[in-house]
Amino acid sequence: MLIIRPLQENDLDDLHNMAASAGNGLTTLPPDRQLLEGKIRKARDTFEGRCQPDAGLYLFALEDTSLKRCVGISGIQARVGLNEVFYNYRLSITVRDSRELGVHVRTPTLYLTNDMTDSTEIGSLLLAESHRGGGNGLVLSRSRFLFLDEFRQHFSDKIFAEMRGVSDEAGQSPLWEALGRRFFDMDYVAADRLSARGNKSFIAELMPQFPIYLSLLPDSAREVIGEVHTNTRPALNMLQAEGFNFNGLVDIFDGGPVVEAFLHNIRTIRQSILRPVKRVDRPLLDNLSASDRVMVSNRAFEDFRVGTLPRQAIRDEEVQIPGPIMEALGVSEGDQVRLAPLKDPLF
Numbered sequence: 001m002l003i004i005r006p007l008q009e010n011d012l013d014d015l016h017n018m019a020a021s022a023g024n025g026l027t028t029l030p031p032d033r034q035l036l037e038g039k040i041r042k043a044r045d046t047f048e049g050r051c052q053p054d055a056g057l058y059l060f061a062l063e064d065t066s067l068k069r070c071v072g073i074s075g076i077q078a079r080v081g082l083n084e085v086f087y088n089y090r091l092s093i094t095v096r097d098s099r100e101l102g103v104h105v106r107t108p109t110l111y112l113t114n115d116m117t118d119s120t121e122i123g124s125l126l127l128a129e130s131h132r133g134g135g136n137g138l139v140l141s142r143s144r145f146l147f148l149d150e151f152r153q154h155f156s157d158k159i160f161a162e163m164r165g166v167s168d169e170a171g172q173s174p175l176w177e178a179l180g181r182r183f184f185d186m187d188y189v190a191a192d193r194l195s196a197r198g199n200k201s202f203i204a205e206l207m208p209q210f211p212i213y214l215s216l217l218p219d220s221a222r223e224v225i226g227e228v229h230t231n232t233r234p235a236l237n238m239l240q241a242e243g244f245n246f247n248g249l250v251d252i253f254d255g256g257p258v259v260e261a262f263l264h265n266i267r268t269i270r271q272s273i274l275r276p277v278k279r280v281d282r283p284l285l286d287n288l289s290a291s292d293r294v295m296v297s298n299r300a301f302e303d304f305r306v307g308t309l310p311r312q313a314i315r316d317e318e319v320q321i322p323g324p325i326m327e328a329l330g331v332s333e334g335d336q337v338r339l340a341p342l343k344d345p346l347f
Contacts, residue, residue, distance in 0.1 A: 003328050004143040004306035006047045007059040014070040028124045030196040047302050053154040054078050062140050071131040072140045075124030081117030087204040088249040110212040120156040135290030141238050143306040145268040146297040164232040165256030166224035175255040178221035183207050225255040242267045272340040275319040279333045282322045290343040297338045298329045305329045
């Protein structure tokens, strides 16, 4: 059985192994045990009420209960830009016009901005290779929206994600090589690691503060602006299916696109419903396709949990849940749970 739950201290080894296999470019989850341990500690402080919920870090594990280990992680940063300046480049057009000379020039331009300050960021999405496929990535990604829906008061109305940009097999970013490295004498992998340690704003402040005309950059750099890494394409497709769209901002390091949606417009949230639990004696069905399953959450904050059920479990007045799944979710008969589609609409 696979269950979404808050990340715990004993997930560190599994998390480190997944981060080490992810390669460069996954800024929020570097293969650094000390840094990952700090993230887990911050997440525990958030769930257990030792920091303000609207300034917290929410990290969720996908646990394979039969293996008793974490096989995936996803996260929510309640607000960005509160402790350090949050930078992006805005892709825009600069227009120069001279009627006297008969010249009208439109030049694509990057402007350094802080537009996403105070918005909610989703990220840190990583799934063990052994558990890819079968809709597991959908559960890992979309379960976050059930939490956002349940505790809207802690989050911004605007939800966004910075998608991993293009880099080669050696971990080099064409945009960084053409732009960032000119102002910060460091290769992309090293800059990415510094960013993961919380030095992104420091690096950004050494980057040019004036507009960057794309016509001055080489083709290799221009071509990757707003494009995603091959490994990130499935995650982008999932978010687009939820209603996220490119907002014109890109990452200052690798040019990866920023996609956003308003919380109330996210598909999982719009289509979620509430039902009381009815306990049933029925065998677990683990091999159903994503189209035949729905997500179910226990609606708890500190011990938030999400599992999946067959679509047929939903009735007009109740949802029928086998005992083992009820125990994994921590719910009792009569409790109200939230249900949402994993892939296709519920009705």
